[in-house]
Structure formats: C-alpha cells, structure tokens
Amino acid sequence: MAGKVVLHYFNGRGKMESIRWLLTVAEVEFDEVYLSTREQYEKLLSDGDLxxxxxxxxxxxxxxxVQTKAILNYIAEKYNLHGKDLKDRVMINMYSEGVIDLMEMIMILPFSADPKPKLDNIQSKAKERYLPVFEKALSGPIYLVGGKLSCADVQLLECTLMLEEKFPGILADFPNVKSFQGRMTRIPAISRFLQPGSKRKSQPDETYTKTIMEVFKIKIPFP
Ligand SMILES: N[C@@H](CCC(=O)N[C@@H](CS)C(=O)NCC(=O)O)C(=O)O
Structure with a gap:
C-alpha cells in the first residue's frame, strides 16, 4: 500500500499552495516537511530527490x-478532477494555465524591490485580461468545464481569494465569478481548508522570503 503523501517545500504558499488546495479538494491527507535551512536543501540534492x-x-x-504542473496534473487525473475526455482536459489546462500565470505574478511580489508598479500591472491584467474570461465561462455553468468540478475550478478559487487579499472589491464587476467563489467555498473540504488552523498558508511574510533567500543563496531582491 502506498504511504502517506509528503510535501517538501517552505512553510508558505509559493508554488506548493495550489498542490495543497488540490489535495484538500481530493480529500487526500498529506504531511509536510518544511525546508528551512540550506543544509536540508543540500541533503535533498545529494540524495538525488530533486x-x-x-x-x-x-x-x-x-x-x-517535481514540477508543479506535472504534480497538479497527476493529482487531477488520479482523483477525477481533470474532465471526462481530451477536449475537456485541454480546456481545463487552458484555464489552469491562465490562472497560474496570474497567480505567479502575485507570488513573486514579495521578492520585488519595487512592488507598486507590479501591483498596478497585476490589477489591470486581472480586470482586463483574466477575470473577463472566467466571467464569460461562468455565465450559466456552475463549473468552468463540462458541468463538473475540475482542478481549474480549484485554482480559480485560490486565485480569486489571492486577488481579493491584494485588491478588495476586485470582483465587484464580475458577479458570476463572485457567485462561483461563494459556491466553491461551501464545498465541505474547502470550507474546512478556509478555517484557521488548516494546512492553508497565510500570505507571505518576511520570515518566508528571508528563508527562501537563505536556502537558495539569493542576495538581492528581483528588479
Ligand atoms: N517549473 C518549476 C519551477 C520550480 C521553482 O522555480 N522552484 C523554486 C522555488 S519556488 C526553486 O526551487 N528555485 C531554486 C532554483 O531554481 O535553483 C515548477 O513549476 O515546479
């Protein structure tokens, strides 16, 4: 029998957070090993694990x-969160990729020397490029693809919550996305994940960014 799922990452959101979300929705229990020192990272390297x-x-x-998208796809396939056929799957992947592009812009903000112009760019891209796509896709259907919950829905929910943390009220012009968010948060596993004390991580703080910079020996913030 396969052992428990173990996640190796920092004690923060970053690229692991979408994996935590998807495992949660699939109702898969997982343990976490937090990377906090350069020595731990070097051990993973010398063991050939990365x-x-x-x-x-x-x-x-x-x-x-390894590779976040490959991991997400594996979990989605295994737990029936990747559509019913090839055509569903390509739509799900297109939506996921868009959401990931947007989330990655937010993810790197704490490492930026001058986040303000980046924040402005994220806000306008979200409003003009990404959210209109999801608003249209959700005008009628409950889920993004094939009338069935998929990994793209889970990632979109995660992304809308991230956007609202940065730009409260951003969903005001996107009522279908806002209703979708409400429906998704009522799914029992998601509702539990949103409670304090769950494995969901908070917004990045100084300790998180400092740890990453020390582990990877990054000296300067990104421009
Ligand atoms: N394409 C990879 C990128 C992973 C990635 O950039 N990971 C960062 C931490 S979030 C890392 O390990 N950086 C160290 C390095 O690239 O040397 C993925 O999506 O998993």
Whole structure:
C-alpha cells in the first residue's frame, strides 16, 4: 500500500499552495516537511530527490515528483478532477494555465524591490485580461468545464481569494465569478481548508522570503 503523501517545500504558499488546495479538494491527507535551512536543501540534492534542483517536491505513490504542473496534473487525473475526455482536459489546462500565470505574478511580489508598479500591472491584467474570461465561462455553468468540478475550478478559487487579499472589491464587476467563489467555498473540504488552523498558508511574510533567500543563496531582491 502506498504511504502517506509528503510535501517538501517552505512553510508558505509559493508554488506548493495550489498542490495543497488540490489535495484538500481530493480529500487526500498529506504531511509536510518544511525546508528551512540550506543544509536540508543540500541533503535533498545529494540524495538525488530533486530532478531539476527545485522544489516543490511531492512524495506520492512511491514516487518523488517535481514540477508543479506535472504534480497538479497527476493529482487531477488520479482523483477525477481533470474532465471526462481530451477536449475537456485541454480546456481545463487552458484555464489552469491562465490562472497560474496570474497567480505567479502575485507570488513573486514579495521578492520585488519595487512592488507598486507590479501591483498596478497585476490589477489591470486581472480586470482586463483574466477575470473577463472566467466571467464569460461562468455565465450559466456552475463549473468552468463540462458541468463538473475540475482542478481549474480549484485554482480559480485560490486565485480569486489571492486577488481579493491584494485588491478588495476586485470582483465587484464580475458577479458570476463572485457567485462561483461563494459556491466553491461551501464545498465541505474547502470550507474546512478556509478555517484557521488548516494546512492553508497565510500570505507571505518576511520570515518566508528571508528563508527562501537563505536556502537558495539569493542576495538581492528581483528588479
Ligand atoms: N517549473 C518549476 C519551477 C520550480 C521553482 O522555480 N522552484 C523554486 C522555488 S519556488 C526553486 O526551487 N528555485 C531554486 C532554483 O531554481 O535553483 C515548477 O513549476 O515546479
């Protein structure tokens, strides 16, 4: 029998957070090993656990998986969150990629020397490029693709919550997305994940960014 799923990452959101969300929705229990020192990272490297010398790394079904999207796709496939056929799947992947592009812009903000112009750019991209797509896709259907919950829905929910943390009220012009968010947060596993004390991580703080910079020996903030 396969052992418990183990996540190797920092004690923060970053690229692992979408994986935590998806496992939660799939109702898969997981443990976490937090990377907090350079020595831990070097041990993972010398053990050959990180194919591209990067985290996230997830131990699942006897494998040590890296590359966030590959990990998400594996979980989505395994737990029936990737549509019913190839055409559903490509739509789900297109929506997911868009959401990930937007979330990654937010994710790197704490490492920026001058976040203000980046924040402005994120807000306008969200309002003009990304949210209109989801508003249209959700005008009628309950879920983004095929009338069925998928990983794209889970990532969109995560992204809308991240956006509201940065730009309260941003969903005011997107009522379908706002209703979708409400429906999704009533799914029992999600509702539990949103409670304090769950494995959901808070917004990045100074300790999180400092740890990452020390572990990877990054000296300066990104421009
Ligand atoms: N394409 C990879 C990128 C992973 C990545 O950039 N991970 C960062 C931490 S969030 C890392 O390990 N950086 C160290 C390095 O690239 O040397 C993925 O999506 O998993």
């Amino acid at each position: 194919m591209f010398q990067q985290v996230p790394m997830v131990e699942i079904d006897g494998m040590k998986l």
